[in-house]
Amino acid sequence: MSQVKLYSAKVCPYAQRVRMVLLAKGVDFDVTEIDLKNKPDWFAEVSPYSKVPVLQHGENRIWESGIINEYLEEVFPEPPLLPKDPGLRAIARIWIDFANTKFTPAFYKLLLSQDAAQQQNWRDELHHHLLFIEKEGFCQRSRTGSYWLGDSLSLVDLTFYPWFERWIALEHYRDLKLPVNCIRLREWLGEMQQHPSVRATAQPPDVYIHDYAQYASNQASGATAAEMRRY
Numbered sequence: 001m002s003q004v005k006l007y008s009a010k011v012c013p014y015a016q017r018v019r020m021v022l023l024a025k026g027v028d029f030d031v032t033e034i035d036l037k038n039k040p041d042w043f044a045e046v047s048p049y050s051k052v053p054v055l056q057h058g059e060n061r062i063w064e065s066g067i068i069n070e071y072l073e074e075v076f077p078e079p080p081l082l083p084k085d086p087g088l089r090a091i092a093r094i095w096i097d098f099a100n101t102k103f104t105p106a107f108y109k110l111l112l113s114q115d116a117a118q119q120q121n122w123r124d125e126l127h128h129h130l131l132f133i134e135k136e137g138f139c140q141r142s143r144t145g146s147y148w149l150g151d152s153l154s155l156v157d158l159t160f161y162p163w164f165e166r167w168i169a170l171e172h173y174r175d176l177k178l179p180v181n182c183i184r185l186r187e188w189l190g191e192m193q194q195h196p197s198v199r200a201t202a203q204p205p206d207v208y209i210h211d212y213a214q215y216a217s218n219q220a221s222g223a224t225a226a227e228m229r230r231y
């Protein structure tokens, strides 16, 4: 029995973040798949927020994908997924914060919005975030590698990637394509799609079109949709 146990759901981008980090670090782990539409009663004991992902590592039970990934970085330091240099490490954390506080909420708000004017507002907001990523993330510095921070894969790549895998839902339901002028971002996405941790967790586009139908009609009843409606 593995020492690391992950409560996860294939549809969940936050859980995919953690699965990819575990895979990138070569950590042996067991997955318990949670049906988010029919959560077992015992899950309330495991997950204080009633959400996946939750990581059990020995005595430690940890939730919130960003916190789990930082924990994994400390406990399994190889290969490192954060830069050693404190300044670069801070930049990595700024991007992770941007993903959590700006980028991903806009993704859900666009899907959940039913009103055409509201949809346009969130489409514009997300478009603005993409151009910001292209300019500040990929073009403002001399980059030598294919990843967000340069030559090596980092928590920043794995924090953002799941929403780009699910972008097909925004294309399908809200007609928002990745802008053609986000050249570096598109290159990054192509590179990420080849990474073994991504390939091991990736799902085909039709899965997401199906899974996000309830978001797109604002019928999703889970905790995440409720939280995003309040956002």
Ligand SMILES: N[C@@H](CCC(=O)N[C@@H](CS)C(=O)NCC(=O)O)C(=O)O
Binding pocket: 009, 011, 012, 013, 014, 015, 036, 050, 051, 052, 053, 063, 064, 065, 066, 221, 222, 223, 224, 225
């Ligand atoms: N901030 C949390 C978000 C986790 C989250 O929203 N998970 C969703 C699935 S993607 C969930 O379990 N939702 C439960 C529900 O909708 O009832 C994290 O980063 O881990």
